[in-house]
Amino acid sequence: MDVGILQPFRSRYSDWIAEALKELDDCFLITDPSICKHPIVFASHRFLQMFGYQMHEVIGENGRMFQGRYTDRRTVLQIREAIREERPIQVEILNYKKDGEPLWILFHLFPVFRKEDGQVSNFVSVHVPIESRSRRKSVPKGLSLGKQWSRGGIIVSGSCRAEISAEEEIMCNLAADYFANTDDSVPEAEHFCEANDVEKQKAIDASKNILSTLIHYSEFTGMLVSGKQCKSLSVSPLSSSLLISLGRIKQSFVLIDPRLPDMPIVYASDAFLCLTDYSKSEVLGQNYRFLNGPLTDVETLNMIKENVEDSQSCSVRLLNYRKDGSSFWNLLHISPVRNSSGKIAFFVAVQILENAQNDKGSLSPEMSQFTVVGAVKVAVRGSSLTSSGLGSSKSRQSTFNHS
Amino acid sequence: MAEMKLTIKRVPTVLSNYQEDGKSETVGCGRSCLGKCCFPVSNFPLYEFKKDTQKHEKGSAVAGKNSPIDFLNTLVLGQWEDRMAQGMFRYDVTACETKIIPGNHGFIAQLNEGRHLQKRPTEFRVDCVLQNFDSKKFNFTKVGQKEVLFRFEPSDGEPRYFEDAKVSPDSSGNVLAINVSPIEYGHVLLIPRVLDCLSQKIDSESFLLAVHMASEAASPYFRLGYNSLGAFATINHLHFQAYYLSVAFPVEKSPTKPISISKSSNKSIGVTVSQLFGYPVRGLVFEGGNTLRDISDMVSAACICLQETNIPFNVLISDSGRRIFIFPQCYAEKQALGEVSQEILDTQVNPAVWEISGHIVLKRKKDFEETSEVHASRLLSEVSLSEERFDEVKSYIFEALGLVAAVDVDEDEVTPGMNNGGAFLSRSSSHITTPFPEGCLVLQ
Numbered sequence: 001m002d003v004g005i006l007q008p009f010r011s012r013y014s015d016w017i018a019e020a021l022k023e024l025d026d027c028f029l030i031t032d033p034s035i036c037k038h039p040i041v042f043a044s045h046r047f048l049q050m051f052g053y054q055m056h057e058v059i060g061e062n063g064r065m066f067q068g069r070y071t072d073r074r075t076v077l078q079i080r081e082a083i084r085e086e087r088p089i090q091v092e093i094l095n096y097k098k099d100g101e102p103l104w105i106l107f108h109l110f111p112v113f114r115k116e117d118g119q120v121s122n123f124v125s126v127h128v129p130i131e132s133r134s135r136r137k138s139v140p141k142g143l144s145l146g147k148q149w150s151r152g153g154i155i156v157s158g159s160c161r162a163e164i165s166a167e168e169e170i171m172c173n174l175a176a177d178y179f180a181n182t183d184d185s186v187p188e189a190e191h192f193c194e195a196n197d198v199e200k201q202k203a204i205d206a207s208k209n210i211l212s213t214l215i216h217y218s219e220f221t222g223m224l225v226s227g228k229q230c231k232s233l234s235v236s237p238l239s240s241s242l243l244i245s246l247g248r249i250k251q252s253f254v255l256i257d258p259r260l261p262d263m264p265i266v267y268a269s270d271a272f273l274c275l276t277d278y279s280k281s282e283v284l285g286q287n288y289r290f291l292n293g294p295l296t297d298v299e300t301l302n303m304i305k306e307n308v309e310d311s312q313s314c315s316v317r318l319l320n321y322r323k324d325g326s327s328f329w330n331l332l333h334i335s336p337v338r339n340s341s342g343k344i345a346f347f348v349a350v351q352i353l354e355n356a357q358n359d360k361g362s363l364s365p366e367m368s369q370f371t372v373v374g375a376v377k378v379a380v381r382g383s384s385l386t387s388s389g390l391g392s393s394k395s396r397q398s399t400f401n402h403s
Numbered sequence: 404m405a406e407m408k409l410t411i412k413r414v415p416t417v418l419s420n421y422q423e424d425g426k427s428e429t430v431g432c433g434r435s436c437l438g439k440c441c442f443p444v445s446n447f448p449l450y451e452f453k454k455d456t457q458k459h460e461k462g463s464a465v466a467g468k469n470s471p472i473d474f475l476n477t478l479v480l481g482q483w484e485d486r487m488a489q490g491m492f493r494y495d496v497t498a499c500e501t502k503i504i505p506g507n508h509g510f511i512a513q514l515n516e517g518r519h520l521q522k523r524p525t526e527f528r529v530d531c532v533l534q535n536f537d538s539k540k541f542n543f544t545k546v547g548q549k550e551v552l553f554r555f556e557p558s559d560g561e562p563r564y565f566e567d568a569k570v571s572p573d574s575s576g577n578v579l580a581i582n583v584s585p586i587e588y589g590h591v592l593l594i595p596r597v598l599d600c601l602s603q604k605i606d607s608e609s610f611l612l613a614v615h616m617a618s619e620a621a622s623p624y625f626r627l628g629y630n631s632l633g634a635f636a637t638i639n640h641l642h643f644q645a646y647y648l649s650v651a652f653p654v655e656k657s658p659t660k661p662i663s664i665s666k667s668s669n670k671s672i673g674v675t676v677s678q679l680f681g682y683p684v685r686g687l688v689f690e691g692g693n694t695l696r697d698i699s700d701m702v703s704a705a706c707i708c709l710q711e712t713n714i715p716f717n718v719l720i721s722d723s724g725r726r727i728f729i730f731p732q733c734y735a736e737k738q739a740l741g742e743v744s745q746e747i748l749d750t751q752v753n754p755a756v757w758e759i760s761g762h763i764v765l766k767r768k769k770d771f772e773e774t775s776e777v778h779a780s781r782l783l784s785e786v787s788l789s790e791e792r793f794d795e796v797k798s799y800i801f802e803a804l805g806l807v808a809a810v811d812v813d814e815d816e817v818t819p820g821m822n823n824g825g826a827f828l829s830r831s832s833s834h835i836t837t838p839f840p841e842g843c844l845v846l847q
Contacts, residue, residue, distance in 0.1 A: 341501075371484070
C-alpha cells in the first residue's frame, strides 16, 4: 500500500477525516480520480466487515475489484459512464466478497466537487446490501436450475483477487477460472435482485451523511467541497474522466493550455515530476519555459514557438534543468491535441531523457513519444464528448438530490 | 427472378492510399506492397498473442500484465500517431467535430466532410452476401507496407513483440493496417491471412482472430466491427475494422432481453443470447462463455448461417470480446428497390456497423447541425429488419446453433438499460421501426 495516495484526501479534509468517517455506520468507499488508476482512499468499517477485507487490502485498489463473473456487463458500463460524466448513479449490481460469495448490492455513487475549480475531488460509493431478494419472474429455462455459488466461487482466494485489481485496464475477474468446470447455468444466488424503496432511501440517507461529513471537514482546511459543481469559472477544469485516462499514461509529459494567458501547464504526469524533481503544485500554472536555463539553446526555443503558433507538432533536443539546477538533454516532442469539437484544446509536451534506459526495451524514443501523444489525443477527445447540457441521464437522477 | 441483379451506385470510401481507380501496375512490383511479390520478403513489427487463452478474463489479464508491451496504447495508437506524423491520412480526423445528440440513446454524430471526396460512384452488387474474390478489383494485397502497423500472429507461448521481424514462411500473414479515411482516432483494418485473398466472408478462425484482438486491446473503448457484402462492405477482401472512441456506444447501453441460454448439445459453453429491446435496429447480443473460443464460435456460426441464407449483416465486437452484437439488415436492398425515402438518401449516410451501433458519420454540415435523435432513429430503423422478418432470421440462427428459445419471455425480463424509464423505450418499439411493408427478403 502506498501511503502517498492518501495524501490529497487528508490534506483536503484534514487528518481527522478518517476518524470522523469511521463514526458513520454506513457501508461505503471513497475514491480519488486524480490519482493514477482511480484508487480507493477510504473504506468504511461496515464495508470491510461485509466484504471480508482488511483496510490495507482495499486502499489503493480500484473499485472494480468487487465485480465478478456474473456481474452484469451493462451495469458496469453504466457506472463507467456515470464516472465519465461526473454524475450520480444508483443501480443494482452483483458484487463478490473476498471469499467469492456473491452479494447483491444497491450501488449508489456520487461525485464530490472541489469548490475552487469545480473538479471532482472524490467519488463516494454507498453499498446497501439488498435483503429483499425479489427475483425476476419467469427466468428462461436453463437459468433457474443453477448451482449455488459456493460450488466454484468459494475457492477464490484473497490473493487472486488482489491480482485482479492490480490489473489495469479492464474489469477482469479470475473467479471465472474457478467456475470453468461447473456448468453453464447462472447460479441462483446471482439472479437479478431489485432493491426496494427502503433500501433506496437508505442509500440516499447514507450519501447525505457522508457528504455532509466531507463538507464539514473540508471547512477545517479551507479547501471546500460541494455536492454540486460550481460552474462559475471561465475555464472548465480538467474532468475527472480525463484525469483518470491521463493517469494511466506512465511516461513523462505535460499538458499546456494554449487558450490561457502565457500558456500554462495544466497537467503534469507523475513521471514528469519524477524527472524534474518538482512537485505538482510547483509545476501547474507555470509556462513550460521554467525548465529552461542558462545554456538552453535560444534558436531551438524559437523553433518550438513557431511550431506552436502554427499549430504544428515538432521534435527537438533541448537542454533543460531540474529543480536542483542539474541539467539533462531532453528529447522533446510537442503536438497539438484537439477536443471533440475539433479545436485545439492543449499542446502535449513529451519528455524523453536522452540515453535513458528505456523500460519499454525495444521502443525507439520517437515511438515512445508517439505512444503518449496517441493516448493523450484519445483521452482528450473522448472526455470532452458529453451530451451538451440536456443531460438525459442527469435529470433522471431524481432519487438523489445532492444539496 | 434468379437472373435479376440488384445493384446500387455508391461512392466507395478510400481505405488505402493505394486504392486508385484505373492506375495500372508497373511490371515487376517495387511498390513494397502486401502481395506475394513483396510481403514474404519483408520485415514488419510483429505482435504474437497467446493462442490458447482459456478465459476471457485471462486474455485481458495477459494483455494488461504480462504482455511485453501495452498492446493498445503502444502498438495501435503509438504506431497510428507515427503514421499521422508521416502524413499518411487523407485528413486529420481529430479536427472533425463530434457531438452527442441529446436524447435517450445518446447517438454520437461526427461531421466528416473529407471522407467521401474525390470519388466517383461505383456499382456494387448488393444482393449477394457471398461473392468470389476478384483480384482485378482493389484488395489489400495492393496496400503499401507503410500502411501496415504490425503483424498479429498467434503463438503457443506468452505474448511477445518484435519491432522488426522477418515474415517467416509459416506465417499466417494477419496484418493490421491503417484506414487512410479514418472515422476516429486509431481507425485500423485487421486483414486475416492477407496473401490468401479471402473474400469478405466470416469463417470461425478469422472471427476468432478478431475476438483475440479485442481481448488483447483490453479496453471497452476499442471495438471491432464487420460489414458483410450487401451491408456496406465496400471491399471484397476479408477485413475487420476497429477504432478507439472512449464513450459508450448507444447500442451498448440499450436494454436487452435474454432469449436463449442453453445449447441442446451436452457441451456447456455458457453463452447467453439476448435481443436488443427498444433500439431502432433489431439485433442479437451474445455474452459470456468460458473461453474466447466459446463466444467466438457461436457468433461465427450465426454469421455463417446468415451468409449462407444470403442475409446481409453487421457485427460489433464490444467490451473486449465479452459482448458481441449481430445485426441482420436490409437497407441496401431497400435502397436498390427504391424504398428508402429521398430525405434519408440525401444524407448519404451508409448505415454500416458503426452507424448501427450509434456512431453516425455525417457528410454535410447542415445534416450535422440539424440532426436529432428522431432523425437518427429514423435512419437506423430503415436498416432494421421488420419484427416478423427478424423472428424468421432468428429462427434460422437458432436452428443453426442448436439453441433453444427461452420460454415465456415477458417484458419483466428486460434488463434495464441506462436510458430506460421513458415511454420512448417501453412496450414495443414498433412505432420507430421501419414504415415499409415486408419485403426485405433478398431475392435468391
